[in-house]
Amino acid sequence: MRFLKITKWELKNTLSSKKFITIIILQFGLLILMMSFFNMFIGSIESEDGISLSPSLSKFASIDVSDNNSFIITNLNKEVLDIRLVDYNNSLKRLRDGKTTAIIVSPENPREKIESFQTINIDLYINSEDPKQSVVLNEVNSTLEALSTSISDEWINSLIPPEKIVDPEVKEEKKGEFLPLQIIKKMMIAILLFLPLFLFGNMVVDSIVGEKERKTGEIIIAMPLSHSDIIMGKNLAIILIIALQTAIWIITLLIAGFNIKNPQLVYLIVLLTSVPIIGITSVIATYSKNYKEAEIGLSLVYIIMVGFLIIPALAYISTRSLSSNISPMTLVMRIFSGEAISGVDFIIPIFSILMVSLISFWTSIKLFKRDDMVFGPRPNLIRIIMDFLGIKKREFK
Amino acid sequence: MIKISSLSKYFGKIHALDNLDLEINKGELLGIIGPNGAGKTTAIRIICGILKPDSGDVVVNGYSVLKDPIMVKSMIGYLPEEPNLYERFKARDLLRYFGELYGVPKDNLNNRINELLELVGMENRAEHRINTFSKGLRQRIAIARALIHDPQIIIFDEPTMGLDPATSLAIRGFIENLKGEKTIVLCTHYMDEADTLCDRVAILNGGKVRDMGTPEYLKAKIHGDIILEIKIQNQNIDTEKIHSLSSVESVNLNGKNLSISLSSKQEISDILRLIGNNMISINTKEPSLEDVFIHSIK
Numbered sequence: 233m234r235f236l237k238i239t240k241w242e243l244k245n246t247l248s249s250k251k252f253i254t255i256i257i258l259q260f261g262l263l264i265l266m267m268s269f270f271n272m273f274i275g276s277i278e279s280e281d282g283i284s285l286s287p288s289l290s291k292f293a294s295i296d297v298s299d300n301n302s303f304i305i306t307n308l309n310k311e312v313l314d315i316r317l318v319d320y321n322n323s324l325k326r327l328r329d330g331k332t333t334a335i336i337v338s339p340e341n342p343r344e345k346i347e348s349f350q351t352i353n354i355d356l357y358i359n360s361e362d363p364k365q366s367v368v369l370n371e372v373n374s375t376l377e378a379l380s381t382s383i384s385d386e387w388i389n390s391l392i393p394p395e396k397i398v399d400p401e402v403k404e405e406k407k408g409e410f411l412p413l414q415i416i417k418k419m420m421i422a423i424l425l426f427l428p429l430f431l432f433g434n435m436v437v438d439s440i441v442g443e444k445e446r447k448t449g450e451i452i453i454a455m456p457l458s459h460s461d462i463i464m465g466k467n468l469a470i471i472l473i474i475a476l477q478t479a480i481w482i483i484t485l486l487i488a489g490f491n492i493k494n495p496q497l498v499y500l501i502v503l504l505t506s507v508p509i510i511g512i513t514s515v516i517a518t519y520s521k522n523y524k525e526a527e528i529g530l531s532l533v534y535i536i537m538v539g540f541l542i543i544p545a546l547a548y549i550s551t552r553s554l555s556s557n558i559s560p561m562t563l564v565m566r567i568f569s570g571e572a573i574s575g576v577d578f579i580i581p582i583f584s585i586l587m588v589s590l591i592s593f594w595t596s597i598k599l600f601k602r603d604d605m606v607f608g609p610r611p612n613l614i615r616i617i618m619d620f621l622g623i624k625k626r627e628f629k
Numbered sequence: 630m631i632k633i634s635s636l637s638k639y640f641g642k643i644h645a646l647d648n649l650d651l652e653i654n655k656g657e658l659l660g661i662i663g664p665n666g667a668g669k670t671t672a673i674r675i676i677c678g679i680l681k682p683d684s685g686d687v688v689v690n691g692y693s694v695l696k697d698p699i700m701v702k703s704m705i706g707y708l709p710e711e712p713n714l715y716e717r718f719k720a721r722d723l724l725r726y727f728g729e730l731y732g733v734p735k736d737n738l739n740n741r742i743n744e745l746l747e748l749v750g751m752e753n754r755a756e757h758r759i760n761t762f763s764k765g766l767r768q769r770i771a772i773a774r775a776l777i778h779d780p781q782i783i784i785f786d787e788p789t790m791g792l793d794p795a796t797s798l799a800i801r802g803f804i805e806n807l808k809g810e811k812t813i814v815l816c817t818h819y820m821d822e823a824d825t826l827c828d829r830v831a832i833l834n835g836g837k838v839r840d841m842g843t844p845e846y847l848k849a850k851i852h853g854d855i856i857l858e859i860k861i862q863n864q865n866i867d868t869e870k871i872h873s874l875s876s877v878e879s880v881n882l883n884g885k886n887l888s889i890s891l892s893s894k895q896e897i898s899d900i901l902r903l904i905g906n907n908m909i910s911i912n913t914k915e916p917s918l919e920d921v922f923i924h925s926i927k
Contacts, residue, residue: 234730237729237730238730240729241726241729241730245717245718249717446713446715446716447709447711447713448713448714448715450674450679450709450713451707451709451713451714451774453678453679454677454678454679454702454705454707454709455702455727455730455731456699456700456702456703456730456731456732457699457702457730458698458699603680603681604640604641607640607680608640609640609641
């Protein structure tokens with residue numbers, strides 16, 4: 233339990249450090265900012281206008297309409313089409329000059345003709361060189377189709393005596409939220425909860441690489457402590473800080489009105505996830521010669537780790553595949569959904585957490601035990617892997 | 630107390646220690662001198678359990694550094710060459726931190742800290758942060774740190790390197806006070822420091838002990854040598870002719886300083902005749918540890 237002494241002092245120093253307090257305040261600010269952004273985003277989705285990530289099609293293409301009886305013009309989509317009511321001759325000139333994409337010509341007295349079962353022709357002239365022609369064509373087709381359906385319904389209804397017309401029994405049942413909205417909400421809360429795990433990488437780097445850069449590693453190794461005491465003591469301190477940070481974030485989210493089902497279980501899963509992340513960070517820190525190298529390594533590895541957390545969670549939403557459970561984020565998302573989770577469901581994520589943690593901490597300790605990692609000259613990665621595999625035996629006493 | 634047997638260590642292709650054998654007795658102050666890259670720091674890092682040897686072993690008070698590194702480490706107080714300390718700490722907190730890690734009982738720790746702060750003359754800087762200290766003050770607090778657990782063995786690696794004469798003198802004073810009470814290994818570049826402080830001196834070069842003994846013994850080994858230090862007016866001297874004299878072992882002309890090493894006094898008058906009026910002054914010099922050192926690493 234000697235490593236606990238290191239943990240105690242690392243914690244004491246970190247929690248009393250002005251730099252750490254500043255980081256915590258900034259992170260808290262980030263959480264508040266993200267929550268506001270998140271609320272705005274959800275608000276926009278839930279509003280009638282909705283939110284569109286595609287570019288606006290407002291008045292995208294222009295169309296001239298020759299329609300004395302307002303047969304078609306009222307049904308055209310004014311959002312997409314810039315509609316002008318002009319006479320036929322004038323429109324032809326505009327079409328030739330490229331000032332409009334198309335002309336639509338409605339026949340005289342179309343309703344009367346329909347009622348007397350005559351065929352009516354609607355002429356559409358399109359500038360085939362205009363790339364917007366397909367949009368116009370689609371819009372006109374949709375309009376005519378809608379118009380045709382409306383006229384047919386009207387005619388059918390006119391054949392039925394009014395007393396026999398009954399309104400269909402339509403019962404709107406709202407069950408939960410709109411699916412994409414549910415996914416976005418759960419995903420965003422999950423991301424907010426897992427975010428603190430990636431905010432403390434620099435502290436691990438500072439704690440381990442700092443010993444090399446400041447050359448204090450020598451005196452710490454000279455202490456009556458094993459290499460594993462040093463690595464575990466330092467990393468445990470960071471995990472405890474993450475535990476504190478995650479607890480604060482969950483409480484803040486709950487106070488802010490976010491719905492987190494079973495927060496204690498979620499907290500435990502997030503905290504357990506921090507162990508392999510800190511383990512992998514520790515491997516990078518132990519291997520790195522300096523801060524710069526560690527930060528480059530950390531950026532690359534964190535991208536992979538974020539992918540490892542998020543991609544299976546997304547895969548689970550779409551396929552419900554059991555293998556997606558490898559990511560603890562999937563488990564958290566399932567808890568958010570109120571799914572009944574059995575003990576078996578915990579096996580895969582817990583096993584993956586355990587394995588990655590064991591391998592990463594073992595590697596980190598093995599690396600730290602090597603003289604060349606602390607005092608140099610550092611061997612290349614292939615040499616280290618070969619040593620680990622025992623291809624050319626090197627003693628780690 | 631400390632027995633080093635057949636110690637070898639490689640750094641890549643560099644052979645830092647080559648089957649080093651050394652014994653250090655209880656209560657002794659052993660000096661290790663040697664040129665840069667001789668293997669001094671590597672040897673003491675292995676004794677302290679910081680580095681692992683490629684072969685050989687170090688046994689401290691019956692405990693092998695390979696088999697019982699924690700036990701060995703707990704018996705040693707180590708002052709590295711650079712007093713790299715945790716900048717964020719206040720002096721007192723630094724000592725408390727190391728005291729706890731060394732397992733100093735809590736009841737004794739405060740007293741021990743006060744004692745050490747007084748010993749290194751830093752009782753009024755106890756609440757100051759390390760990053761406000763000069764190199765001399767850092768070295769003082771580093772010495773206190775190395776002594777926090779009252780170790781049986783203390784290893785100093787270049788303790789006065791880069792310090793002003795007054796601080797160096799004070800540090801030598803601390804070491805002198807510990808002499809006899811503790812087993813001390815002093816690694817130094819300063820020959821006068823080794824000469825004054827050490828009971829025995831080991832001369833290390835190429836990862837091996839080239840010579841070892843008390844300073845007096847080592848000096849006596851080359852006592853036959855008489856060194857003439859002659860100041861001359863110009864370099865118009867026939868050094869080859871001087872060298873051809875049977876008792877002359879070496880002739881070094883450095884600017885207007887001529888140094889001649891002789892095995893006997895008989896031919897001094899011949900030498901003076903050869904130099905003639907070119908001579909300004911002449912001195913005979915007793916061999917120093919520096920001469921022994923130069924002689925050993927030749």
